Every structure is written in structure tokens, then in C-alpha cells.
Amino acid sequence: MRPFSKFRMKEGDVMIGSQVAKVIQSKNSAFPVGSHVVTSCGWKTHSISDGKELTPVMADWPKDVSLSLALGAIGMPGLTALYGIEEVLGLKEGETLLVNAAAGAVGSVVGQIAKIKGCKVVGSAGSEEKVAFLKELGFDEAFNYKTVTSLEEALRKASPDGYDCFFENVGGHFSTAAMAQMKNFGRIAVCGSISLYNDVTPQTGPYQYLTMIMKQLKMEGFLQSRWTHKHPESLKRLMAWFKQGKLQCREHVTKGFENMPAAFMGMLRGDNIGKAIVAV
Amino acid sequence: MRPFSKFRMKEGDVMIGSQVAKVIQSKNSAFPVGSHVVTSCGWKTHSISDGKELTPVMADWPKDVSLSLALGAIGMPGLTALYGIEEVLGLKEGETLLVNAAAGAVGSVVGQIAKIKGCKVVGSAGSEEKVAFLKELGFDEAFNYKTVTSLEEALRKASPDGYDCFFENVGGHFSTAAMAQMKNFGRIAVCGSISLYNDVTPQTGPYQYLTMIMKQLKMEGFLQSRWTHKHPESLKRLMAWFKQGKLQCREHVTKGFENMPAAFMGMLRGDNIGKAIVAV
């Protein structure tokens, strides 16, 4: 959400953000009192809506599954992972995939779906604890990008043959290093570039055109909203993987509405493992 | 050929280059004396070959068409233009296409094929004479990137609605400006990056990830050799367009084998309009 808050908001606006909310009063039979909805009405404790901006939580959401997952692995971030892999990368069994910010909401699902698809998965993250978490999730290789002496070397060591696919969450110099390790005809799904979001002056790096030509790389930026029509079906698949134990979900929960700004800034700093959630 | 000469050659190697050559002695019935072949045997007046590196000039090459076109519009550069447009961009009728180094061997064919396909075409080149040439070829808009006060403005003025497709020959800061003018879901075929080929230290520019994500852009590097199996069929189509007057071919001819280095350096400086040819 950082790119949106940076470019589309002005001072005084309600801060954007998604929530699972409970309907406590209703004149709309589509949203009965007591039901739950996913909505992007921002950082507010209570909201009034005409229903247009509300999505009912997936039908038959199992009672034993926390509703907060509708904001994470079985919600927008999970869908982002799924579409990046299936619609953008077209990841195939036996291929090697690289993902950065791998212990995050999107990245942790990316790696697990790639394992479900029979791929080798390499992930990078910003702490030893996150690296251990990635190993638990079944990643084949994982490293701490903050402590390796050379990114190039770490990437080469993790997959000496290079990478077929790269799920890009971070941007900047990580990407430059990763491009150099792509195989011929490699595909890159550009999902995020979190290392650039807080730039005051834009960061620069070497142009990658020659690498793109000589290796015939394909690179595509995407927003999960492109496939909104597939959401209901996709959420069912994510839920099924979760129930089968193939998709583990971890959340980083901050308690209290008043701690929202700190939680958001903490996420941008990398405090979170899995989806960053605020419980109100 | 500059990326290849830069990275794959060492001092003392024969300089790489393609030529149309006449067979003057032969022990191979596939290449009878007097026939013509296209070959990449480098900057040599005479070569000996076992035939493996030779391609016969297209069957039924019309007598009234200069054989040198087999090095230009009805040869590798023409094929590059065609594949970039059809295989990489998937250019569709009614779309707007941008091409840079537009007066060159590849660029001039790109623009003309895009016109054949019913598109609006914008081209940039490095002199007033080249701009006039582009207008002659039927480009809808053309500008001299060396004299405009702002690239961004020139691109916006040439197509206020932006660009569906961008055929990239130049790279560097032209690309940064062009990316900003792409429409949502724009496609970029990365064919060349001539502004970077002679870098001693790599040029840098602002990372474009956020633009790629927010506009959901697709970008693909390619080499024409990927579609070698389609060459015979494709050359026939290029020749047909030429005979129908839909594809004009201009050449920049330098005379004399000894002037080859000067011609090559001149091409990198932008001396050429159309394909740079050396007649020996």
C-alpha cells in the first residue's frame, strides 16, 4: 500500500488500509448484522458504507480458521502471490524460482506455492530468524541479504545454474544482482519495489537493457486487481492448500488501534514475519 | 553487432560482420559458383567455408532488387523489426507505437511495418535530415531527440494519449522518458541499447519498477535468432512488401574495404540513414 499512500494521498486524508470488519448495524440484506466483510475503508475503528466497497468474507469460511487470514495468505497478499506465479510467470514444475522479501505476507506464500508446484525455491530476507522461518516453510535455500558479503555470490551459491523465475518485491540493487543470475529466457514478475518506496530522490542503478537482450529476459509489472474476477475461485484454492497443511500462515500481530502507525513503520523496517496485522 | 564485438571478441580476432558474398570456387553443390550467400565471416575480402556458416540468398531473389538489401530491410535487420513487432509486441491495428533510432536499419522497417498494420507511429532520430526521411516513410510524428528541449514534452506532444508499444533500440535516459509516457498495459520490445554500448563505466538511471507496477508494463529483451526457423517465410513477406512499394529501403553506402572501420564508427555516431553498407 506504500506506493498508493505516497502518490495518491494528501495530508489530512484517512490513512488507507484493509481490514476484516464485523457488521454491527445494517439496512442492506447482503450484509446482515454479525457477518464479516473485507474492506479498504482505511484506519478507522468504525465506518459507514453503502455496501459498494465491501466484500463478504469468503462463503463457508471455516470456523476454526482465523478471520485475519482474509487479510493475508487467504486474502489480497495470497492472491498477489498466486497471480504473480500463475498469470505473470507461468511457473512450471522443475523450474527454479527466486523471491525476495520472502518472509513477508506475499513472499512467504510465493515460496510455498512454488513448492506445491514442484519447483526449487530460493528466498532472501532480512534476519536470521526469517531465514530459519523460510527453511521451516520448505524453501530449498534461504539467505540473509543484510549479512552476506556479496549478493551476487549468495545468489550464485544458492542456484549455480541460475534462475528461471524471479518474483520481485524489493527492487533496487537486489534486482541488478538478480538479473545477472537469470537463465536465458528468464521471467521476472515485478510485484513490488519496497526498497524504493521511501526515496526522497529516486535511487539509480546501472541500466539492464543489455542483460535483458542477451538473455532474452521478460519482465512484467502487475497489480493483483487485474484478476479480481478470479478472486472467489482463487481464495478457495488458497483455503484448500491451507486446510491440507501445504500453506502455512504466520502473522505479525500488533495490538491496539493506537499502535497502527508504529506497526506500519515497523513493517517498512522489516519487523514483520508473515503478514503484519493490527488487532483492534 | 556492437554488443557481440564488445563482449565476445579479443584483440587480434577478425572483426565480426555480415556480408553478401559471391561463390567464386566451390566443391559443394549446394553453393554453385556464381551464386550468392549471406554469411557472417567477418571483415574479410575472401573466405573459405565448409558451407555450414553460409545461407543462400533467398530463392527467386528478383534480378531488379539490389542484393545488398539482403543485409538490410530484407535481411537480418528487417527480420529483427518484424519479430519485435509480431512476436514480442503483438502490435495490433489502431495502437500507437514509438520507435527510437527510427531512421536506422531496424527502426525504419519497424515504423513501416507498423504503418502497414494500421498503427500510429512516432519515431525519433538524431538529425533534421533523418526526421524528414521518417516523414517520407509515412511516420505520423517524428522528432530530433538531439534538439528538443525536453524529451518528455516531445513524447507527450507526439502522442498525448501515450504509447501502447515501444520498440527500444537506444536504452538509457531516452527509455526512462519513454516509460513515463507508456499507457497502462504497455509493451516494450528491448531490441537494442546503442546509447550504452560504448560505456566504459556503466551508465545509471532511476529504477523504473514503480512505473512498471503501476502501469502494469511488460518488457522483453529479444534476439532475432530466436526465430531462425521462420526466416525463409518472413523474408518472403518482407520482399513482397518491398515489391508492393509498402517498404522503402534506404542504405548508407561506404565504398572500399579499407573504409570499413570508419563506416562502423560512423554508424555508432549516427552518420547513417537506413542500413550502413560497405561496398567492396
Ligand SMILES: NC(=O)c1ccc[n+]([C@@H]2O[C@H](COP(=O)([O-])OP(=O)(O)OC[C@H]3O[C@@H](n4cnc5c(N)ncnc54)[C@H](OP(=O)(O)O)[C@@H]3O)[C@@H](O)[C@H]2O)c1
Ligand atoms: N502488485 C501488487 O498487486 C501487490 C500487492 C501486495 C503487495 N505488493 C508488494 O509486494 C511487496 C511485499 O508486500 P508484503 O505485503 O508481502 O510486505 P511484507 O513482505 O509483509 O513486508 C515488507 C517486507 O519488505 C522488506 N523490506 C522493507 N524495506 C526493505 C528494503 N529497504 N530493502 C529490502 N527489503 C525491505 C522487509 O523484510 P526484510 O526483513 O526481508 O527486509 C519487510 O518485512 C511490497 O513491495 C508490496 O508493495 C504488491
Ligand SMILES: NC(=O)c1ccc[n+]([C@@H]2O[C@H](COP(=O)([O-])OP(=O)(O)OC[C@H]3O[C@@H](n4cnc5c(N)ncnc54)[C@H](OP(=O)(O)O)[C@@H]3O)[C@@H](O)[C@H]2O)c1
Ligand atoms: N536484438 C536483435 O536481434 C538485434 C538485431 C539487430 C540490431 N539490433 C539492435 O538494434 C539497434 C538498431 O540497429 P541498426 O542495425 O538498425 O543500427 P542503425 O539504427 O542503422 O544505426 C545505429 C543508429 O543508432 C543511433 N545512435 C547511435 N548512438 C546513439 C546514442 N548514443 N544515442 C542514441 N542513438 C544513437 C544513430 O542514429 P541517430 O542519429 O538517430 O542517433 C545511429 O544511426 C541497435 O541497438 C542494435 O544493436 C538488435
